[in-house]
Amino acid sequence: MTEELTHHYRQIIAGLGEDPEREGLRDTPKRAAQAMQFLTHGYSQSLETLVNGAVFESETDEMVLVKNIELYSMCEHHLLPFIGKCHIAYMPNGKVLGLSKFARIVDMYARRMQIQENLTRQIAEAVLEVTEAGGVAVVIEAQHMCMMMRGVEKQNSSMTTSVMLGAFREKQSTRQEFLTLVHGR
Numbered sequence: 001m002t003e004e005l006t007h008h009y010r011q012i013i014a015g016l017g018e019d020p021e022r023e024g025l026r027d028t029p030k031r032a033a034q035a036m037q038f039l040t041h042g043y044s045q046s047l048e049t050l051v052n053g054a055v056f057e058s059e060t061d062e063m064v065l066v067k068n069i070e071l072y073s074m075c076e077h078h079l080l081p082f083i084g085k086c087h088i089a090y091m092p093n094g095k096v097l098g099l100s101k102f103a104r105i106v107d108m109y110a111r112r113m114q115i116q117e118n119l120t121r122q123i124a125e126a127v128l129e130v131t132e133a134g135g136v137a138v139v140i141e142a143q144h145m146c147m148m149m150r151g152v153e154k155q156n157s158s159m160t161t162s163v164m165l166g167a168f169r170e171k172q173s174t175r176q177e178f179l180t181l182v183h184g185r
Contacts, residue, residue: 005033039074039081042111050108051130054098061134063174065089065181066102073110073119075146082116084142084158087182090127091134091167091174097127105130116142116161124163135167137178 009029013020020029069086086106090097109122124138139162147157167174 002030002033002037005036006030009033039072040111040113042108045108045111047105047108047126047130050104051097051101054101055095055130056098057094058092058096059094060092060096063089063091063177063181064096065178066099067182069103069106071106071110071119071140071142073116073142074113075144076113076115078146078150079113080145080149082142082144082146082159084116084140086123087137087139088123088127089137089168089178089181090131091136093132093134095131095133097131101130102127116140116144116159120161120163124165128165133166135169135171135174136163136165137168137175138163139179139182 006029009032010020013025013029018025020026065087066089067085067087069088071084071086073082074080075082088102088106105126106123109119109126114122120138120140123140124136127133127138128136139160141158141160143158147153148155164175168178169175
């Protein structure tokens with residue numbers, strides 16, 4: 001696959017009017033192919049393998065919040081990055097998930113091409129699936145290079161998306177507690 005991607009990157013560079021054999025660009029097609037494979041390695045991962053049984057019995061039934069999980073993803077519309085942070089909360093229902101698995105779930109879905117709205121839902125549904133929690137909430141705050149580097153070129157713009165499932169959707173007080181903990185208000 002790397003060879004095929006390398007070939008395509010070489011064609012893109014030539015199509016832009018550059019010489020892909022120029023010293024500074026000679027190895028760029030291969031490096032770009034390897035970078036793209038890394039940036040989209042979430043396609044080769046599965047939720048089951050990633051979690052690897054790290055769900056543990058617990059009597060905890062109060063909200064668990066993991067904040068500021070950094071994420072790096074690729075917008076499916078322009079193949080430009082969006083960069084931000086993810087906040088995840090859940091209401092355990094007899095099971096808790098190993099802490100590092102939250103970051104791994106975020107990375108698995110972020111390392112695919114999609115829009116932020118879908119990424120937020122994918123993460124929420126994955127946490128719900130593996131924990132069978134009473135509710136899951138996910139908020140993602142990100143800056144999109146497709147809006148900052150091209151088009152309207154708004155450098156200080158950011159986007160916030162949220163998905164609330166179960167108790168976070170049904171109970172205003174639970175939702176408000178989550179948002180207060182995330183934003184400190």
